[in-house]
Amino acid sequence: EVQLVESGGDLVQPGGSLRLSCAASGFTFSSYWMHWVRQAPGKGLVWVSRINSDGSTTTYADSVKGRFTISRDNAKNTLYLQMNSLRAEDTAVYYCARGDSYAFVSWGQGTLVTVSS
Amino acid sequence: QSALTQPPSASGSPGQSVTISCTGTSSDVGYYKYVSWYQQHPGKAPKVMIFEVSERPSGVPDRFSGSKSGNTASLTVSGLQAEDEADYYCSSYAGSNNWVFGGGTKLTVL
Numbered sequence: 001e002v003q004l005v006e007s008g009g010d011l012v013q014p015g016g017s018l019r020l021s022c023a024a025s026g027f028t029f030s031s032y033w034m035h036w037v038r039q040a041p042g043k044g045l046v047w048v049s050r051i052n053s054d055g056s057t058t059t060y061a062d063s064v065k066g067r068f069t070i071s072r073d074n075a076k077n078t079l080y081l082q083m084n085s086l087r088a089e090d091t092a093v094y095y096c097a098r099g100d101s102y103a104f105v106s107w108g109q110g111t112l113v114t115v116s117s
Numbered sequence: 118q119s120a121l122t123q124p125p126s127a128s129g130s131p132g133q134s135v136t137i138s139c140t141g142t143s144s145d146v147g148y149y150k151y152v153s154w155y156q157q158h159p160g161k162a163p164k165v166m167i168f169e170v171s172e173r174p175s176g177v178p179d180r181f182s183g184s185k186s187g188n189t190a191s192l193t194v195s196g197l198q199a200e201d202e203a204d205y206y207c208s209s210y211a212g213s214n215n216w217v218f219g220g221g222t223k224l225t226v227l
């Protein structure tokens with residue numbers, strides 16, 4: 001059974017940093033692209049970032065480009081999102097998702113990031 | 118990276134069919150066959166219902182179907198059931214390893 005478990009969400013002040021993790025199991029992690037998708041409270045889904053299977057290429061939504069960094073450790077079956085210069089508008093539940101056929105085929109339960117003073 | 122356009126709400130009675138639209142541009146929905154749909158119940162993670170415009174993952178009832186015409190994709194739910202009441206989101210590949218979501222549609226089963 002595919003499992004994705006996010007962690008690392010917290011309350012952080014504007015301008016602060018946070019690193020999210022997503023532990024994967026039940027599939028060959030190193031074979032799949034992985035994504036981060038976020039959802040602000042009461043709002044819709046927004047794609048944040050994607051990394052290819054070996055971690056050599058990454059892409060970001062314009063809203064986080066230059067502030068967020070996606071990475072992965074295939075030996076640990078773990079996906080990461082380093083978030084710097086956080087803003088109030090980054091407040092959201094952050095989901096990691098497995099990519100396949102250009103869709104988000106498996107999702108974690110999400111981790112809440114709150115940016116507030 | 119503009120969001121795809123979905124109606125904010127849709128509704129139908131049990132047993133009826135309802136169709137939710139998702140309008141993009143010739144650079145995303147209109148260009149690629151990579152449109153997908155997600156169901157999200159309150160407080161839960163999204164679940165993929167359709168990928169590649171009209172493909173259903175195993176375990177998704179065949180009451181759910183997808184299609185595309187031009188820059189608009191559609192999700193049809195036939196034989197509505199109470200458990201279909203949820204938020205539905207479309208997504209499209211937008212090229213250059215970027216993706217875009219729709220704003221979401223709240224489906225109410227009357």
